[in-house]
Amino acid sequence: MKITVIGTGYLGATHAAAMAELGFEVLGLDVVPEKIEMLGRGRVPMFEPGLEDLLRKHVAGIEGSTGRLRFTMDWAEVAEFGDVHFLCVNTPQKHGEYACDMSYVDAAVESLAKHLDRPCLVVGKSTVPVGSADRLAARILELAPGGGEVELAWNPEFLREGLAVRDTLHPDRIVVGVRSERAERLLREVYAAPIAAGSPFVVTDFPTAELVKTSANSFLATKISFINAMAEVCEAAGGDVAKLAEAIGHDDRIGRKFLRAGIGFGGGCLPKDIRAFMARAGELGADQALTFLREIDSINMRQRGQMVELAREALGGGSFLGRRVAVLGATFKPDSDDVRDSPALNVAGQIHLQGGQVTVYDPKGMDNARRLFPTLGYADSAIDAVRGADVVLHLTEWREFRELDPAALGEVAAARLVLDGRNALDPELWRRAGWTYRAMGRPTA
Template sequence: MPRLTVLGTGYLGVTHAACMAELGFDVLGMDVDESKIARLSAGEVPFYEPDLEPLVAKHLDSGKLRFTTSYEEIAEFGDVHFTCVGTPQKRGDLGADLTQVDAVIAGLAPHLRRPCLVVGKSTVPVGTAARLAEYLRTHAPAGDAAELAWNPEFLREGFAVLDTLKPDRLVVGVRSAVAEATLREVYADLIDAGIPFLVTDFATAELVKVAANAFLATKISFINAMAEVCEAAGADVTALADAIGHDPRIGRRFLNAGLGFGGGCLPKDIRAFMARAGELGAAEALTFLREVDAINMRRRVRTVELAREACGGALLGRRIGVLGAAFKPNSDDVRDSPALSVAGQLQLQGALVSVYDPKAMDNAAALFPTLAYAPSAVDACRGADLVLHVTEWPEFLAIDPAVLGEVVGSRVILDARNALDPDRWREAGWTYRSLGRP
């Protein structure tokens, strides 16, 4: 059984390392951040992901999982090296910043003195794998025996452990039978369980992830565009989505109109996809993604407009309780969070904003320190002229509107996720507003 390493201990890296240990491999994780490695070695995962911290602790105890800051130790230990570093959006540009990807390959290559497989999992512009394969060939002492493959990740935050251990599919971009055989051995248990194993070239493997994200973003923005039309026409976008979702060619999943998508992946990935298509001379093929992005960003503006209307036409001095800060439930990730973006805009326009989120409070406060943060949903809404629901945590869906109604200043709620039951809230004496519904 090959020994595995994981370079980069962010969201993807820690999840992959723990799950590979769960599959029975000896795994060594690596990061240049000494404080992060110290926390992980003590069993503390520095972000929230359901089921992940117990899995890390389990395999630290079993001895299957360890962490280090040494490239030399990684190279000596591992037969298969997974690179799991971030590719954020460049400052002032749509393209992906490959600084971390290049750095980890440059740090690893000089220490690769025996045959091994380096497997990229990061979301990168098409063409990156071919460039990195050549770099490995010329900079690793092992030469051609230090081979590259590309194995994109398809994790959903909040379901990352499940998506690693029971993925919809496995995609591997390889250039040799040896690389394919090695990855078949790594993923043997999943393949035996019937998970599709798709073997492609480098470019196709790189494109699979960004194409999937582009399609998902398009579907979400489509229903949000329909919400704009429904508002103008007096129609109900939720009923519309239910009706068209029965068509098997369309499907109901991800047809929930609301505040739109955010997070550290989808927005930056579709922008990087557009940028790379332009570099390849195929810019016109992806011009529709500009409108997808624009529709998504308009949802935030529209939510602020509806909040202003719900407050009688002015936000200055109005108290607003905001339920949610993470970009989605079951996560503490606030990167490009629509929830926090709206809360910040409301504050800039003079509202007195109080935010509560079950898991993302610390991250939110670090990013938006001027907002007020409350210890509970009830406290966030105390004395509020408007309650704004922006992240669909189960805790918020279960709130008793009658109980919440006892602490607010006005029983007015704006459901920016179309996730609450309008009849239940109206029966409790609330004025209920949402995006794309009467």
């Protein structure tokens, strides 16, 4: 069995490399020549731990590689090559709307289907509005010369940035929406290795498979926003949200994960997925079922403004004008270079617009941050960012920041004042070095 991967962005590049690692011959397709050229050299256009090494292990033409992975821009070559075709193209939020932009998925199906003249399986992995698979299956049947021998299945992705390689090779679950035993059999063959290693294999219909990803992200967003809402209450009541989270986390019905209050979530998935979910529910006449997600979104976005106000308060409550602010972190999460909808950059940008002299440092996200916010200041290291700062904001929980020497930073800062926007630093360590430590939801900690 041979596999193709349509779309070689974050999801597609990872999936293609992982399929080669599982022993399959893989052909990846993209419509961007620069991306194909880069991948063909074993390079990836984003930072993801372990991905480039895995890619170089398998890309044809690289010395010592297995040669199991190639890339092309030719749709006919892909159709002729593959028995299973994975759709891994982007589904961004529409401009000015909550709804999902399906134009890339639709274009991929249109381009591929007309070349499919023999039995094969097209497998959607992109996050799409529920109902999309039914529509795309009908379109494939209409366009494909192979007719009913060309089937569609839906197999949502659950990758976490920073852990994408692990999540593909050792998934915590594999969900497949299928309409035939043949489709199920082919996908069991594709995922034979992780299934044998214990990954649960959940077989369902199209709508349920499409709903799994958005439901999971909505639940996760709800949990994060809940503890952030509790941080607001703790600020008002004089409580400690970190201790609150620890206490309720001992309840195994709730659990400890994702109960760390902070400046909220961002990135290319959670925000746009919950908004698209709300939009689709409205189209289906079930909008009342998801009205709570509007408040989840609101709580999340409100955290950014509250961090700005916390910084203003720490500096005496006046204007940011002329004050030097060091921002540690630019990416929306650690172990990634992704700055899409980054809370850290949003906070930095707001302070800058209000007159603050902001200097940002991030271990991996500097180039992307500069492209998005070119007017901010940038430093080559944490100590350079902190030099002369009146306040230090810790906004992305990189390990490098947790391991900083507060005493050394204190020697170069104008004032030893640190605001922990992720509740991830050790307060006692910083206080022993003479710093005033403040974190969201912990006014008396």
